Amino acid sequence: MNHRAMPNDVLSQRDTITPFEFRQAVRSGQFRGPTAGYCGDFAQANLAILPMAYAHDFLRFCQSNPKACPLLGVGEPGQWHVPALGREVDIRADVPGYNIYREGKLAKQVDNLAEYWQSDFVVFAIGCSFSFEDMLAKAGIPLRHVEEGCNVPMYRTKIGNQRAGKFGGELVVSMRPMKGADAIRAVQITSRFPGVHGAPIHIGDPSALGIENLAKPEFGDAVTIRDGELPVYWACGVTPQTALMEAKLPLAIAHRPGYMLVTDIPNASLAVF
């Protein structure tokens, strides 16, 4: 590990450090923490790891609910290296925090999966809104939760997911309040990136989604909605996590929320037009 991977240096070089260097710092234990703001030009991924017995149903779930669960990569059964995600990725060690679920309940938080890995595990990497937030910010669209220094507000809707085997539940959305013209620009920008949730699924009236109170998000933090602003809703990567927990599998593993896998996939490469 060269000096660039020391924790303070990782923090000071969040824009210039490469995803490979960042993962090395994680693997060696020199970086622990939320990954927001690091390697901003590259996609970060939500992670789900589950035994092969459930993998086919979970894959069907993702493919049937593509706005909430856009797949960036699926590993070969038993493999912790997923080449589509980056050079020499080791899924067991390159994520700064993991949640171990047993029967749908958080059983343990760990830094490394070495002692949990099973030869029948299948890795799913799912696109994350950090990618499109980077695009929105570069286009000059203010993000309220960034301005207010908190997490994006997320809401459980009454829109049922397409069920596949044990995996079902309801769509979870993230919400960003915007002026009308910014909402139009945000639709245009995010439409180009279906691999990271794509276009919003709704604008305006929260009751159309079955959301009762925008001031009380189920996940994340409430943000200010100013006069004349519209709430804009995107399908959220928490959807597959809640589906995974509600399925109550004997064992399943996910990243610790906010502690994402930093991939080698340039955000710009995910544009479909």
Add this chain to the structure above:
Amino acid sequence: MNHRAMPNDVLSQRDTITPFEFRQAVRSGQFRGPTAGYCGDFAQANLAILPMAYAHDFLRFCQSNPKACPLLGVGEPGQWHVPALGREVDIRADVPGYNIYREGKLAKQVDNLAEYWQSDFVVFAIGCSFSFEDMLAKAGIPLRHVEEGCNVPMYRTKIGNQRAGKFGGELVVSMRPMKGADAIRAVQITSRFPGVHGAPIHIGDPSALGIENLAKPEFGDAVTIRDGELPVYWACGVTPQTALMEAKLPLAIAHRPGYMLVTDIPNASLAVF
């Protein structure tokens, strides 16, 4: 003129008649009236005709205000045939109604420009929302003014146009109320067609545009806005008409509102991606 161009047959074959056949029916006097609903797969054009002395400023005006004034074609000085618009187009006779303006005031409505044509006239053909309304309808997005059998509501905003010479004034917008999800789809669809006004310029709060009362449009008719719907606003082809009138030119000619030039340009060919 074959039997297909007889007035009743034009009406009965509004989907199958070709733009060329439609223009022949207009030229021969067998069709007079609004052109909405005819030759739905082809672009219809707003028309402005003015003397060369003002043409350069008007062209600069259109190019500086492209959302309101997307140019489908500009004629050579003195020419009434504009090949970009269609086979054998005669701008003097192929539009079912013309408005003659003198000093910015409507002086006369005529069916044919034969006795008004000047060797220094320049023709401007500007894209029309009929094209994107056809796209929206085909995508299953309901259009309230069509449902209510009236004209689309249009509003004079407080957003100043980019001035060019005598041409200035304020942006005029058309408004279509929609559910949030339809508004998102409408942004996606119309973004592909900048040649016919492109994406909306605003969604939601009318006061952001300086519109005081959505129930009182300056042009067209008010439509119902239902609970949970959002008003979606597009730049409107009435903008160059009002700019033309406010410029108070000694002489200028436009199509009679709703009586458009039906071109040979397939709407689908206007998609930029």
